[in-house]
Amino acid sequence: MKKILIYLFIAAIIAAFIFQSCPDQTVNTPPKVVEPEKKVLQIPTFDKDSSFSFIDKQVSFGPRVPNTDAHKKCRTWLVEKLKSYGATVIEQEFKATQYTGKQLNGANIIASFNPNAPKRIIISAHWDSRHVADQDEKDKEKPILGADDGASGVGVIIELARQLKAKPTEIGVDMILFDAEDLGKDDVQTMEDMKTWCLGSQYWAANPHVAGYHAKYGILLDMVGATGARFAKEEFSVKYAREFVDKIWKLAASQGYGSYFATEETGGVTDDHYFVNTISGIPMLDIINKPLEGGFVKHWHTHNDNMQAIDKETIRVVGQLLLHVIYNENEGQL
Ligand SMILES: [Zn+2]
Numbered sequence: 001m002k003k004i005l006i007y008l009f010i011a012a013i014i015a016a017f018i019f020q021s022c023p024d025q026t027v028n029t030p031p032k033v034v035e036p037e038k039k040v041l042q043i044p045t046f047d048k049d050s051s052f053s054f055i056d057k058q059v060s061f062g063p064r065v066p067n068t069d070a071h072k073k074c075r076t077w078l079v080e081k082l083k084s085y086g087a088t089v090i091e092q093e094f095k096a097t098q099y100t101g102k103q104l105n106g107a108n109i110i111a112s113f114n115p116n117a118p119k120r121i122i123i124s125a126h127w128d129s130r131h132v133a134d135q136d137e138k139d140k141e142k143p144i145l146g147a148d149d150g151a152s153g154v155g156v157i158i159e160l161a162r163q164l165k166a167k168p169t170e171i172g173v174d175m176i177l178f179d180a181e182d183l184g185k186d187d188v189q190t191m192e193d194m195k196t197w198c199l200g201s202q203y204w205a206a207n208p209h210v211a212g213y214h215a216k217y218g219i220l221l222d223m224v225g226a227t228g229a230r231f232a233k234e235e236f237s238v239k240y241a242r243e244f245v246d247k248i249w250k251l252a253a254s255q256g257y258g259s260y261f262a263t264e265e266t267g268g269v270t271d272d273h274y275f276v277n278t279i280s281g282i283p284m285l286d287i288i289n290k291p292l293e294g295g296f297v298k299h300w301h302t303h304n305d306n307m308q309a310i311d312k313e314t315i316r317v318v319g320q321l322l323l324h325v326i327y328n329e330n331e332g333q334l
Contacts, residue, residue, distance in 0.1 A: 046319035048312040055155030063143035064129045066104040085161040087111035094203040099196040106179040110209045117172035122218030125153025126181030135301035148309045152225030169330040201272035205279035217244045218284035220273040224318045227311040229289040235268035241283035
C-alpha cells in the first residue's frame with residue numbers, strides 16, 4: 001500500500017512537471033485556416049504590339065487638346081474602335097472653363113461591357129494631352145504629344161477591350177476615358193489650383209453616365225509606358241483604396257512584376273482618381289510612374305513625351321496584370 005502511494009506521488013510530480021513545461025499547448029495551437037481553392041484560370045496573353053499600335057495611332061493625330069481638330073479626330077477613332085470590340089459607348093459631353101479662362105468642349109468616353117451586370121469594375125485613363133510643354137526648355141507654349149502621359153493608358157485599355165471581345169466576362173467592365181485631365185495650372189498650391197486639373201473626371205464623378213452608378217472599384221492608368229517604369233503605391237490610392245492596392249500589388253509580385261510594382265509608398269498625385277474617390281465615393285487607385293522623391297519622369301510635360309518614350313515591355317506588364325485582375329475578379333477570387 002505504501003509503495004503504491006509512493007508511485008502515485010512520483011506519477012503526480014511527473015504529471016505536474018509535464019503540465020508546467022508546456023502549459024499552453026492546447027491553447028496555443030493556431031486554428032487551421034482553410035483557404036478556398038483558387039480556380040486555375042486560362043488568362044489570355046496581352047498583345048503588346050497591338051497595344052503599341054493603339055498608342056501610336058492616338059499620337060498620329062497630334063496633341064489631343066480640347067477644341068482642336070486632332071482632339072475631334074481622335075475621339076471619333078476611339079469611339080469607333082471601342083464599338084468595334086462590342087462595347088456600349090457613351091460620349092459624355094461637358095463644358096468647362098480652363099484656368100486661362102478658355103471655354104473647353106470636353107467629352108468623357110465611357111465604353112461598357114455587360115452594361116446591365118450588377119458587379120462592375122472601372123478601368124480608366126485620360127485621353128487628352130497637355131496644352132503646353134511647361135517642363136521643357138524650349139517651345140514651352142506648344143502642346144505635347146503625350147505618348148506616355150495619356151495615350152499609353154488608353155492604348156492598354158483598347159487592347160483590353162479587344163481581349164474582352166474574344167473572351168467575354170460575366171462581370172461588367174467600364175472603360176472610362178476622361179477628357180481635360182492635363183490642362184491645369186502647373187504650380188499647385190491650393191485646393192482651387194488642384195481643381196484646375198482633371199476636369200472630365202470631376203464632371204463624371206458629379207454626373208455619372210448612369211443614374212445611381214456604382215462600381216466595386218476602379219483602376220486608373222497614367223504614364224504606364226516608359227522604360228523601367230516604377231509604380232509605387234501612391235498616397236491617395238492607399239488612402240481611399242488600400243484593399244485593392246494591396247491585392248493588385250500582391251498579384252503583380254506573384255507574376256514576377258515586382259520590379260515595376262514597388263511596394264514603397266509615394267506622395268499623392270492630383271489625378272483623376274482623387275476626384276473619383278472624393279466626389280463619387282468609388283474607391284479608385286492609380287497605377288502611375290512616379291519616383292519616390294520629387295516630381296515625375298524626365299519626359300513628363302516635355303516634347304520628349306513621344307513614341308520614343310514608349311517601351312513595349314512596360315505596357316505588356318501593365319496589360320497582362322490587368323488581364324489577371326479582370327479574369328480573377330470575374331471568378332470572384334481576386
Ligand atoms: Zn500630365
